[in-house]
Every structure is written in C-alpha cells, then in structure tokens.
Amino acid sequence: MIFPADYKGVGMTRTDPAERIGGPVYFTTEYLIYEHGDCYTIYKVNSEGEGLLKKLVSLELVAGGEQVAKFEEKLDSHDRTRLIESAISLCNGTVNTVVFEGMDRHTTFVKDPSLHEVMEIEIIDIIPPEPPWLAFAIERLVKSGILGELNVMFTQKLIDLRQFEGEKIVFPCHASELNGKYLDTDVDIEDNSELVGCDISKQIFELRFPELTYKHINMCPLKAELYKPIRPFITRCCQSKKSGMVNIDGIDGAVVHWGASEYDIVDAIRMLVKVMQGNMQDNNNNRAR
Numbered sequence: 001m002i003f004p005a006d007y008k009g010v011g012m013t014r015t016d017p018a019e020r021i022g023g024p025v026y027f028t029t030e031y032l033i034y035e036h037g038d039c040y041t042i043y044k045v046n047s048e049g050e051g052l053l054k055k056l057v058s059l060e061l062v063a064g065g066e067q068v069a070k071f072e073e074k075l076d077s078h079d080r081t082r083l084i085e086s087a088i089s090l091c092n093g094t095v096n097t098v099v100f101e102g103m104d105r106h107t108t109f110v111k112d113p114s115l116h117e118v119m120e121i122e123i124i125d126i127i128p129p130e131p132p133w134l135a136f137a138i139e140r141l142v143k144s145g146i147l148g149e150l151n152v153m154f155t156q157k158l159i160d161l162r163q164f165e166g167e168k169i170v171f172p173c174h175a176s177e178l179n180g181k182y183l184d185t186d187v188d189i190e191d192n193s194e195l196v197g198c199d200i201s202k203q204i205f206e207l208r209f210p211e212l213t214y215k216h217i218n219m220c221p222l223k224a225e226l227y228k229p230i231r232p233f234i235t236r237c238c239q240s241k242k243s244g245m246v247n248i249d250g251i252d253g254a255v256v257h258w259g260a261s262e263y264d265i266v267d268a269i270r271m272l273v274k275v276m277q278g279n280m281q282d283n284n285n286n287r288a289r
Contacts, residue, residue, distance in 0.1 A: 002062060002111040003084065004031055007077045010108050017043055017059055024053040031062065033099060033107060040068045040099050042109055063097035063111055070099045077102030079148030080118075087113035115153070119276050121269070123156045124221045124235040124253075128176050132158060134236050137262050138269075146266060150273045157233075159226050161219065164196045170205070170214070172197040183208070198223075200238050222255065224248055232276050234268060236260060245271060252276065 004010050009030035013020075017032045025032075025047050034041040041064035047054035069090050075082060077100065087098035087110040097111040125132035131139075135156050141147055142154065161171065161178055169180035170193050176182075181189055183201055191212050195205050198220040205214065218225045221235040222242065233253040237243070240257045243264075247253070254272040256264050 001084075001114045001117060002109075003080065003113075004108055007102065007106045007108040010106075011045075012107050017045075017056070021056050021058065023056055025056040027052055027054050031109070032059070033109065039065065040070065041065070042068065042097060042099075042111070066094050068097045068099060068109075069095045070101075074101055074103050076145040076148055077104070077106055077108055079145050080151050081115075081148065081153050083108070083110055084113045084115060084118060088115070117151060119150075119152045119273065119280075120231055121152055121154050121272065122229060122231050122233040123154055124159070124227065124229060124233050125156070126159045126161060126219060126221070128161065128178065133259070134234070134256070134265070137260075137265050138234075141262060141266060141269075147269060150270070152269070152273060155231075157227060157229075159219065159221070161196060164194070164217065166194075168193045170195045170197070172201040172204075198238055222246065222248070229253060232272060234265075234272060243268075245275060252279070 008028050011026060011029040011032045012035060013032055014035050017034055025045060029045050032043045032045055034043065042062040043059040044062055045056065046058045048057050049055045071086055071090065075086065083100055090098050091113060097109055098113065099107060099109045101107050123135050123138055125134045135158065138154055161176065165179040168190055170183055170189055171178050171180050172183050174182040174185045183197065183204055189209055189212060192214065193212065194215045194217065195201060196217045196219055198218060202216055220237060221227065222237055229248055229251045232251065234256070235253060236256045236258050238258040243255050243257050245252065246255055252272065252275050254268040256268045
C-alpha cells in the first residue's frame with residue numbers, strides 16, 4: 001500500500017509534470033497528482049537541492065489511466081482508516097488507486113489499499129447500562145475524526161451482566177437496573193448471596209455485611225475472569241490508581257477510570273498506539289535479522 005503519511009507531501013498540477021523536469025518543485029513534495037480532464041496520473045517525485053524550492057530531477061509513475069478513480073465525497077484527510085476503507089470500496093481489479101479531496105480542498109491518494117496496516121483495538125466494557133460509556137465515547141471520538149491519524153479501528157467486547165440476574169445475586173449499583181439486589185441501596189442482603197462486582201465492591205460488601213457468607217464473581221475486566229483479551233485493548237476500572245498501561249497474558253492494554261472524560265480516553269488510546277507501534281517496529285526488526 002502507498003499512502004502518503006501527510007497530505008502536505010502531495011502536490012497537484014494541471015501541467016504535465018514531465019515538462020517540468022529540471023524546474024522547481026516545492027520542498028515538501030513527495031508525490032504529484034497530474035489532473036488532466038477527468039483523469040489523474042500520480043508520480044513519485046525525486047528532487048534535489050535546499051530551500052523552499054528544489055530541482056525536480058525525475059518522476060516515477062505510481063498509477064494512471066483506468067487504475068485511478070476519484071472518491072466523490074469530501075472526507076477528513078486525517079482520517080486514515082476511513083480513507084483506506086473508502087478506497088477499498090472503489091478498487092475493483094482495474095482501479096487500484098483512489099484520489100481523495102479533503103474538506104479543506106487538500107488532496108491525497110491511496111494505492112493498493114489494505115487494512116493490514118490498520119491496528120485493531122478491542123473495547124472491553126460492561127452492560128447494562130446501554131450504551132456503556134467507554135464504547136459510546138469512543139464511537140463519538142471516531143466520528144469526530146480526532147483519532148483518524150492513528151491508523152486504528154475498534155471492535156467491541158461487551159460483557160453482559162444480565163447473565164447473572166437472580167434473587168440472591170448482588171450487583172454494585174442500582175443504575176444498572178439489573179434484576180437482583182444492589183450493594184449501594186439495599187440492606188436486606190441474604191446469607192449465601194453471590195456478589196457480581198469488582199474488588200472495591202467486595203471490600204464494601206465485607207464492610208457492610210461482615211456476618212454474611214457469600215460467593216464472588218469478579219467482573220473487573222482487569223481480572224480477566226469473565227473475558228480474556230485477544231488483542232490490544234482499552235477498558236476501564238473504578239480504581240483511578242490502576243489507570244495507565246497494563247499487560248494481561250502478553251496482551252497490551254490501556255485502562256481509564258470508570259468515569260473518564262473523552263480527553264482521558266484519547267490520551268489513553270494514544271499511549272496504547274505508541275506501545276503497539278513500538279511492538280510492530282521490534283517485530284519488523286527481528287524479522288529483518
């Protein structure tokens with residue numbers, strides 16, 4: 001796949017670039033898109049010199065003619081995952097390169113689009129209530145485009161606590177509206193009940209009902225009792241001291257506080273992506289040896 005890292009490296013021209021060899025080209029230009037009528041030809045630029053304008057030395061054909069199509073809708077040029085997905089939708093065997101015009105009229109392209117380089121992050125969250133805050137917030141952030149430059153996509157693993165509903169089941173909070181008793185509101189908790197909650201819930205239960213015998217199902221995603229992550233993940237925990245990077249059975253993840261703001265979530269995802277990129281680089285270096 002060829003996908004320029006930044007659209008500032010992509011120039012547009014309505015003059016045949018071959019006629020400009022030996023002439024000036026802007027110093028950031030790595031690729032030139034030659035627009036002629038309804039057609040596009042894309043070249044890789046080789047230049048030399050210093051300063052704002054360099055000398056155009058030679059051109060390498062990237063794609064042209066029927067190989068190139070333009071995506072009609074203007075998209076966020078920073079949203080790399082969406083651009084790749086959109087390019088894939090137009091590639092049909094003949095077309096292998098798609099030109100995009102951004103909302104700010106800047107132009108970029110994707111050749112041989114593939115999701116292979118897009119990193120997948122799993123959102124591990126708990127329901128009800130629905131939608132769960134972390135999954136809902138990340139969906140909003142994806143739509144806003146603030147995560148677009150990170151080359152990531154998200155899948156969801158939602159742990160449904162309704163599977164544990166019952167008369168002698170105790171849940172942490174009445175906000176879930178689950179069928180059972182609630183640790184934060186009910187006082188008539190029975191002996192030999194079953195607590196579905198985290199470590200903090202366990203501590204509160206024992207402080208409130210020290211005389212009762214009970215069983216404990218730990219629903220905290222960090223305990224991996226109800227679900228073990230299968231890929232890099234982001235989840236949340238009610239203990240703020242556990243926020244940050246974690247590793248569960250060799251899988252890297254990011255943890256935010258239960259009530260984390262969207263700013264906190266963005267920071268956590270960026271930290272996780274940095275770790276994932278480092279791991280990818282290490283793997284590539286090991287394969288090269």
